Amino acid sequence: MTVEIPISEMSFPTRMVVGPGALARLPNEMEKLGTKRALIVADKGIKAAGIVERVERVIAEGGLAGAVYLGVSKNPIERDVLEGVETFRRVEADVVIGLGGGAPMDVAKTIALKATHELPLIEYDDLIGGDRKIHGNMPPVIAIPTTAGTGSEVGRASVICLGDDGHKVVIFSPHMLPNVALCDAELTVGLPAHVTAATGMDALTHALEAYVSNGNHPFADMMALGALTRIGRYLVRAVRDGSDIKARHEMMLASSMAAISFQKGLGACHALAHPLSAVADLHHGLANAIMLPHVIEYNLDAAPEAYAIAAQALGDNVSGTLALRARGCFNMVWSILEAIGSPRRLAPLGVKKKMIPTMVEQAVVDAAAAGNPKKLTPEAAKALYERAM
Numbered sequence: 001m002t003v004e005i006p007i008s009e010m011s012f013p014t015r016m017v018v019g020p021g022a023l024a025r026l027p028n029e030m031e032k033l034g035t036k037r038a039l040i041v042a043d044k045g046i047k048a049a050g051i052v053e054r055v056e057r058v059i060a061e062g063g064l065a066g067a068v069y070l071g072v073s074k075n076p077i078e079r080d081v082l083e084g085v086e087t088f089r090r091v092e093a094d095v096v097i098g099l100g101g102g103a104p105m106d107v108a109k110t111i112a113l114k115a116t117h118e119l120p121l122i123e124y125d126d127l128i129g130g131d132r133k134i135h136g137n138m139p140p141v142i143a144i145p146t147t148a149g150t151g152s153e154v155g156r157a158s159v160i161c162l163g164d165d166g167h168k169v170v171i172f173s174p175h176m177l178p179n180v181a182l183c184d185a186e187l188t189v190g191l192p193a194h195v196t197a198a199t200g201m202d203a204l205t206h207a208l209e210a211y212v213s214n215g216n217h218p219f220a221d222m223m224a225l226g227a228l229t230r231i232g233r234y235l236v237r238a239v240r241d242g243s244d245i246k247a248r249h250e251m252m253l254a255s256s257m258a259a260i261s262f263q264k265g266l267g268a269c270h271a272l273a274h275p276l277s278a279v280a281d282l283h284h285g286l287a288n289a290i291m292l293p294h295v296i297e298y299n300l301d302a303a304p305e306a307y308a309i310a311a312q313a314l315g316d317n318v319s320g321t322l323a324l325r326a327r328g329c330f331n332m333v334w335s336i337l338e339a340i341g342s343p344r345r346l347a348p349l350g351v352k353k354k355m356i357p358t359m360v361e362q363a364v365v366d367a368a369a370a371g372n373p374k375k376l377t378p379e380a381a382k383a384l385y386e387r388a389m
């Protein structure tokens with residue numbers, strides 16, 4: 001009997017330092033990289049929360065230097081990166097620290113890229129084979145997440161709004177992986193509940209979409225299930241009591257695991273969520289949170305086994321037919337959304353019906369759509385947006 005076993009691949013070179021208080025190790029990590037002067041890339045919200053000062057203090061106490069760049073937009077644009085590169089050169093930094101949620105970490109990674117790559121940023125778009133133009137000669141990057149959601153600290157992608165229509169472009173290369181991810185849950189303690197909820201739903205969506213996505217990736221699958229198990233147990237706790245450091249830490253772990261898992265691929269939810277940020281300026285996690293139940297319903301019959309296992313990981317204990325157990329995933333996600341008080345509809349958040357045709361056009365060609373277990377047709381994308389309005 002011949003058994004066909006597909007070949008799978010896994011690479012994960014990012015060094016991870018994880019745990020409450022891990023920030024104190026920053027100077028040590030900078031020195032291990034042979035660096036002395038950091039450019040701290042953050043945004044005004046992180047600064048207002050006092051986190052930039054905490055990081056500056058830790059660097060200074062370690063006898064090293066740190067300059068600060070705060071020009072990061074909510075949905076980063078090209079200017080954020082180019083001005084960051086200018087600052088990086090002006091202050092003669094030798095390492096880039098991405099401090100914040102997805103946006104500052106993505107901008108930090110892209111500043112490191114552009115510091116040594118001459119082509120216009122749009123040339124590195126993954127959709128046109130940009131990854132082949134990215135080489136490893138880049139200044140090192142240390143990622144310090146202040147939310148538990150995007151997982152950009154362990155991701156090889158950076159999302160920047162580019163081109164005439166400002167659509168989200170994914171720049172994707174193993175060289176974009178941060179050298180070090182410093183994951184300290186103490187930095188997430190001050191996050192408001194609605195941000196904890198939205199970023200946590202981003203992590204949940206990463207893990208779920210990766211787990212049910214096309215393709216073969218047993219390592220990523222285990223990371224996805226590890227993330228789903230933690231999110232099922234701890235997301236509601238972290239939202240209800242932001243000072244619950246155990247819940248915060250488990251969500252931090254879950255966020256990184258979920259992001260490691262999506263090197264397998266993502267799916268229709270992210271494909272639909274990206275245009276919601278680019279066109280309607282919606283928070284990425286919130287866009288996922290609203291679209292996810294509709295995407296699960298759309299996909300259920302295409303990957304029932306995977307959804308049934310994901311439901312169990314989230315904590316569902318329903319037994320019965322495969323269809324019932326798969327449906328349990330929808331129910332679990334729905335009950336989490338309810339418990340964390342997440343918004344359900346797009347229209348009250350400013351999304352207009354007239355935006356749908358543009359968003360559909362972007363969604364069906366979004367790189368994430370390729371991983372979906374069922375083809376995301378323009379008709380399906382339109383119907384899913386309309387259902388979520």
Ligand SMILES: [Fe+2]
Nearest residue numbers: 150202206284
């Ligand atoms: Fe995401």
